[in-house]
Amino acid sequence: MADTKSTKTNSPGVRRREFLATGAAALGVGITGFPAVLRAQAAPVKIGLIHPVSGFIAFSGSQCRAGAEMAIADINAAGGIKSMGGAMIEAMLADSQGKPDIGAAEVTKMTEAGVHGIVAGYSSAISLATSQEAAKTNTPHVVDVGVSDSIVTRGLANTFRFSPGYGKVAEMAVSNLDTINKTAGSPAKTAMIVHEESLFGTGTAELLSKQLPGIGIEVVDVIKHANPTRDFTNIALQIKSKQPDLIIPANYYNEYVLLARTLRQQKIEAMGIYSVLGGAASNLQFVNEFPEAAELIMDCNHWYDPKSDLALARRKAAEAKGLIYTYEIFLAYNAVAFLADAIERAGSTEPDAINAAMASSTWDQHGMPYGPTKIVNGQNESAQPVNTQVQKGAIEVIYPAEFASAETVFPMKM
Amino acid sequence: MKTDTKLLMLIVVFGLIALAPLLITQESLLNIVIMTLYAALLGQAWNILGGYGGQVSFGHAAYFGTGAYTVAVLQVQFGINPWIGLAAGGLAAAAVGAFIGLCTFRYGLRGSYFALVTLAFAEVLRILSNSVDFTGAGVGLLIPLERSAANFQFLTKAGFFWVIWAMTLAAFLTVWKIGNSRFGAQLMAVRDNEDAARALGVNAFRVKMGAIMLSGFFSGLAGVFYAQYFLYLDPYIAYGAAISVESLLVPIIGGMGTLFGPLLGAAFLHGLSELSRAVIGDAPGISLVLYGVLLVIMVLFVPRGLAGLASHLRSGKRAVSQAEGGNDRA
Numbered sequence: 001m002a003d004t005k006s007t008k009t010n011s012p013g014v015r016r017r018e019f020l021a022t023g024a025a026a027l028g029v030g031i032t033g034f035p036a037v038l039r040a041q042a043a044p045v046k047i048g049l050i051h052p053v054s055g056f057i058a059f060s061g062s063q064c065r066a067g068a069e070m071a072i073a074d075i076n077a078a079g080g081i082k083s084m085g086g087a088m089i090e091a092m093l094a095d096s097q098g099k100p101d102i103g104a105a106e107v108t109k110m111t112e113a114g115v116h117g118i119v120a121g122y123s124s125a126i127s128l129a130t131s132q133e134a135a136k137t138n139t140p141h142v143v144d145v146g147v148s149d150s151i152v153t154r155g156l157a158n159t160f161r162f163s164p165g166y167g168k169v170a171e172m173a174v175s176n177l178d179t180i181n182k183t184a185g186s187p188a189k190t191a192m193i194v195h196e197e198s199l200f201g202t203g204t205a206e207l208l209s210k211q212l213p214g215i216g217i218e219v220v221d222v223i224k225h226a227n228p229t230r231d232f233t234n235i236a237l238q239i240k241s242k243q244p245d246l247i248i249p250a251n252y253y254n255e256y257v258l259l260a261r262t263l264r265q266q267k268i269e270a271m272g273i274y275s276v277l278g279g280a281a282s283n284l285q286f287v288n289e290f291p292e293a294a295e296l297i298m299d300c301n302h303w304y305d306p307k308s309d310l311a312l313a314r315r316k317a318a319e320a321k322g323l324i325y326t327y328e329i330f331l332a333y334n335a336v337a338f339l340a341d342a343i344e345r346a347g348s349t350e351p352d353a354i355n356a357a358m359a360s361s362t363w364d365q366h367g368m369p370y371g372p373t374k375i376v377n378g379q380n381e382s383a384q385p386v387n388t389q390v391q392k393g394a395i396e397v398i399y400p401a402e403f404a405s406a407e408t409v410f411p412m413k414m
Numbered sequence: 415m416k417t418d419t420k421l422l423m424l425i426v427v428f429g430l431i432a433l434a435p436l437l438i439t440q441e442s443l444l445n446i447v448i449m450t451l452y453a454a455l456l457g458q459a460w461n462i463l464g465g466y467g468g469q470v471s472f473g474h475a476a477y478f479g480t481g482a483y484t485v486a487v488l489q490v491q492f493g494i495n496p497w498i499g500l501a502a503g504g505l506a507a508a509a510v511g512a513f514i515g516l517c518t519f520r521y522g523l524r525g526s527y528f529a530l531v532t533l534a535f536a537e538v539l540r541i542l543s544n545s546v547d548f549t550g551a552g553v554g555l556l557i558p559l560e561r562s563a564a565n566f567q568f569l570t571k572a573g574f575f576w577v578i579w580a581m582t583l584a585a586f587l588t589v590w591k592i593g594n595s596r597f598g599a600q601l602m603a604v605r606d607n608e609d610a611a612r613a614l615g616v617n618a619f620r621v622k623m624g625a626i627m628l629s630g631f632f633s634g635l636a637g638v639f640y641a642q643y644f645l646y647l648d649p650y651i652a653y654g655a656a657i658s659v660e661s662l663l664v665p666i667i668g669g670m671g672t673l674f675g676p677l678l679g680a681a682f683l684h685g686l687s688e689l690s691r692a693v694i695g696d697a698p699g700i701s702l703v704l705y706g707v708l709l710v711i712m713v714l715f716v717p718r719g720l721a722g723l724a725s726h727l728r729s730g731k732r733a734v735s736q737a738e739g740g741n742d743r744a
Contacts, residue, residue, distance in 0.1 A: 054702055095691075097702070100651065101644055105449070108571075109442040125554070128646050132559060136569075150556050197544050199648060202552025224544070224552065 042085035045343055047072065047336060048092040048110040050120035050130055055098030056228065057123060059253065060328050064122050064144055065093065067329035070318060071336035081340065083347035089340060096121055100129035107133040115139060116349040119335045122328065124148035124199045131159040140342070140354040144335035145302075145328060147277065148199050152378040158351065160358045160375065162338045162366075163302055163331050164383040166200065166277065170207035173276045173300035176387045176399045177246075178215040180298075184410050186216065188245040188271050193222045194235060194259060196251040204250040204276050220244050229255055232262040239263070245271045249278055256280035260293040271411035275299040282388050282395055285324045294390045296412035298398070302327040303386045304367050306397050306405040311367030334366045338373065341365070369403040420673055424590055427677070428583050435572040444571045448578055450684040452639060455582045456657070457664025457676030458589055459632035464662060465671035466592060467625040468605025470525070473532030474633050474661035476514065476539050477507035479652030481634025482641040483543060486555045491548055496557075496566035500638050507634020508627045510539075515626040519619050524608070533658070540653030554648030557641065566642045578639055585632045589673055592628075601625055605671070633661065667712055669721025678720040682712075 049068045052061035072089045081087040092110055096103035103126040107118060117140040120130040127146030134141040135156040143151055143159065147166040152159060164172075181188050193208055195201035202224070209219050220242050223235055236259075239247060247270050249259055256279040263273070273281075273296075280286035281299035304311035314333065315325045323329060342357035343349065361380075364372040370382040387399035389408060396406035434447045456478065464470045484506040485499030494502075514535050518528050543549040550556075561567045568574050592598035600621045603611035608618050641647055668679025690704040716723045 099656075100646060101449070101640075104644060105442065105445055108445050112440055112442050125646060125648060125651070128556065129644055132645060135559070136561075148553075154556070154559055156559070197552045198650065199553050202544075206553070 042080075042087040044088045044090040045081055045084065045117075045340075045349055046090050046092055046110075046113070046115045047339065048094065048107070048115040048118040048120070049332075049336075050094045050096050050103055050106050050110075050118060050126075051122050051332075052098040052126065053095045057098050057252065060145075060326075061096075061098070061122050063323070063326050063328035064332040066321075066323055067318075067332035068119055068144070068336045070314075070321075070329070071333040071340070075337065075340050081344050083344050084349075096126050096130070098123070098126070100125050104129040104133040106130075107139070111137045111139050116351075117142070117339045117343065117354060119144055119332065119339060121146065124151060127151050131156055134158055138351040138355070140339065140351055140358065142335045142339045142358075144332040148203060156378065158355055160338075160355075160378045160380075162335050162373065162380050162383065164385055165379065166204050166207065168383070169277055169300060169385045170204055170211060172385055173274075173387075174208065174211040174215055176300060177212075177217075177274055180387070180399065180408055180410050181215070181217070183408070187411055188217060190218050190220045190242075190244045191246040191248050191274075192220055192239055192242055192244040193248045193250065194239070195222070195224055195249070196227050196229075196255055197224045198227060200277065201250045208248060208250075208276060217246065225251070225255065227252060227255065230258065232259045233266070235259065236262040236266040236268060239270075240266060240268050247273045248276060249273065249281075250276050251279055253279035253283060253286070257286055257290060257293070260286075260297065261290060264293045273297045273412075275301070277301055277385075281390070283324070283326050284395065285326070287390050287393060287395060291393050295392075296390060296409055298387060298389045298408075298410070300385050300387050302331055303369070303388050303395070303397060304330050305369040305403050307403060308367040310365065314367060330367070334368065337366065338363055369397075369400070420593070421590055424586055424673070427674075428579070428586070432579060435575050441571050444575060446684060446688055448571060448575050448643075450680045451575075451578045451582045452636060452643075453660060453664050453680035453684060454677045455578065455585050455632060455639075456636045456661045457668065457679055458582070458585045459629050459636065460661040461665040461670065461672075461676050462589060462592065462632070463625045463629035465665050465669075465675065466589070466598065466605065467601050467622060467629075469622060469625065470529045471532040471629075471658075471662070472529045473514075473534070473536030473658050474629075475653045475655065475657035476510055476532065476536040477630035477633035478637040478640070478657045478661070479536070479539055479543065479649075480510045480630075481507040481637030482647050482652045483549055483555070483637075484634070485638045486557055486641045486647050487548055489557055490550075490555050495564075496638075496642055497564075500566070500635070503638035503641075504631045504634040507637065508631040510535075510634075511626040511628075511630025512623065514630075515623045519622045519626075533655075536653050536655075536658055540649045543653060544649040549649070550647075552649065554646060554651070557645040557647075559645060567645070574639075574643055581632075581635050581639060585635075586673065586677070588628065588632075593673060597621065597624060602671075663709075665719070667709070667719055669719030672719070672721040675719050675721040678724075682720060 049065055051064045053065055072091050076088050079086050092115055094106035103121050107130050118134050119142045121127045122145045124146040127143045131141045135158050138158050141159050143161040149165040149167045152161050193205045195205040205222055212219050249256055275281040278299045281297045282301040282303055287294045318325050318329055341363045342354050346353035346357040359375050361375055362372040369386050373380045374382045386397050386403055388395050389398045391406055397403050398406055398408040438444045460474050481503035484503040485496050488494035488499040489496055518531050523531055544552050561569055600616045603616055604618045604621050612618050664679040665676045667682055669675030686708055687705055
């Protein structure tokens with residue numbers, strides 16, 4: 001029957017009544033169905049992702065990109081930006097190669113290509129350059145990982161950071177260490193800081209050096225090392241000679257792994273290895289590959305809320321994709337989701353509207369141990385690090401108590 | 415090529431480049447032109463010492479970083495206007511050049527020994543800048559964002575274009591002048607055979623000192639420009655090996671000891687970099703691999719650089735036309 005009708009409709013001798021019926025049906029489809037098509041074709045929202053996916057920090061940059069892309073996929077799967085007719089988010093990808101100047105050049109290209117918001121750039125130096133370049137066109141810019149406090153203290157109206165800066169991290173690291181030490185009867189009296197020589201390591205070391213004496217821990221030495229450093233024997237021997245109660249590393253992944261392994265090889269005994277933003281101490285790859293070196297190491301770092309179903313579901317989804325669930329993934333994910341939430345509330349891709357929406361954000365769908373976002377001068381003041389400890393091959397949150405998944409083991413027995 | 419022709423070509427080329435802000439409306443494209451001129455300036459600075467003087471340096475980051483840190487420290491620590499810092503940066507870099515020259519040429523260091531010592535000086539400065547407070551140590555220096563021409567921070571890229579265009583033109587005119595001066599002749603004589611030059615009465619030490627200071631001055635200007643363009647410096651950016659490599663790669667690719675070599679090299683390298691990124695897209699690192707492969711091919715098959723290739727093609731054409739002319743006559 002249908003075939004017959006079809007044949008009739010397609011025949012050159014269409015009768016007037018059939019034509020009118022077909023026309024009416026087409027009009028009906030136009031009225032009811034076409035708006036749906038139009039909605040599906042709402043102009044995409046372009047979000048630029050600038051990360052160092054090549055160069056010496058390529059692993060971290062690639063992790064950031066993976067996390068950001070996961071967020072975009074999830075938002076699009078959930079219907080896109082609903083306040084804009086279900087507009088899909090379109091990722092614009094760029095590689096900063098670990099260089100601030102290339103990162104800034106990519107921002108220029110993206111703004112010309114009509115980007116509506118940017119998430120960048122893993123390292124502090126790159127984030128400083130990209131946010132500054134984006135500020136020239138007031139393009140909304142969210143920093144995913146860069147921890148330098150300078151990023152949000154320059155008065156740039158377009159620059160936001162969802163995660164904590166190293167000022168907050170160092171402050172909490174010291175405060176939590178004080179609590180952990182006092183709970184154990186204050187056995188730790190001295191510390192040595194080993195840090196990489198760029199902005200992140202040096203800045204963190206400076207803050208710790210100032211604050212540790214305030215909690216009764218004397219800093220007996222601060223050792224700076226280059227990136228990359230492939231032999232930590234001399235540094236380990238220096239540590240051995242000073243015999244500090246605590247060893248505090250602040251370095252990137254490769255150097256952290258090598259330092260931790262050398263400490264074990266040299267049988268250096270300390271009451272604790274207490275990292276601050278340790279590149280490996282809160283990294284499942286390190287824990288899986290070098291379980292002996294990682295055991296009982298403590299870290300004050302970015303970590304998800306282990307009691308949040310949302311966070312656990314995201315981890316499961318990431319691991320299902322074969323990703324190692326490092327902090328880069330969930331911070332970049334949340335940076336994109338934070339920006340998307342602002343675009344959703346703004347209902348517009350106008351830079352002023354998005355920036356205003358981010359400035360007034362109270363977003364809580366992040367699965368982080370933060371509470372709702374509270375933005376002050378671009379910084380999410382609710383953001384905080386947590387203390388983690390590697391226990392029996394797993395990364396457990398040990399502090400603050402409300403997020404803890406395990407008891408602290410301190411002093412550690414080597 | 416005749417001297418007057420070279421000057422005429424220089425004026426025409428820079429005249430054409432000067433049209434860029436008028437013809438290019440996209441800031442990203444103008445940025446490529448700016449970064450190409452910046453690389454040409456770095457390369458020409460190296461070319462004075464390495465190309466014309468034959469003193470191959472692996473440590474030009476020492477001058478670049480000094481210029482960059484001078485303008486940044488003067489602004490951040492002392493509130494001194496960056497336009498004053500521009501001159502101070504160039505002069506401070508020239509002074510570093512004089513110091514390195516005294517420490518090396520005085521004791522007759524040449525060739526690979528000189529190259530290694532320059533590398534060591536750049537590393538020493540990197541470690542020093544990473545250790546002392548007034549450079550911000552490892553944290554680096556962030557120049558406050560106060561966008562105005564009076565503050566050497568322009569609202570558009572066109573302002574930066576004119577500054578780098580003027581700096582690069584000054585460097586190229588200086589090199590053109592060197593090529594036509596007694597100093598230049600002495601410098602090239604020292605490059606070709608230092609002992610023979612000495613025997614002819616050339617004060618090789620004085621000539622090399624002049625070259626290293628001039629070279630340092632222009633590298634320092636490039637450093638000042640970088641600092642004002644990106645407003646952030648740390649020891650790796652300022653004194654890192656990447657700057658030294660870029661400084662020597664540009665004239666080597668373009669043609670060492672030639673006036674236009676650094677411009678050709680800079681255009682080729684930046685063009686290649688942009689092209690490889692555009693062709694390969696966002697596949698991580700592949701564009702760098704392609705870039706590296708093409709560089710290897712260039713160095714293997716065009717060892718005298720692009721300028722050398724151009725003159726080779728010209729002489730080849732001449733030879734062909736002469737041969738054809740000969741046949742006609744026959």
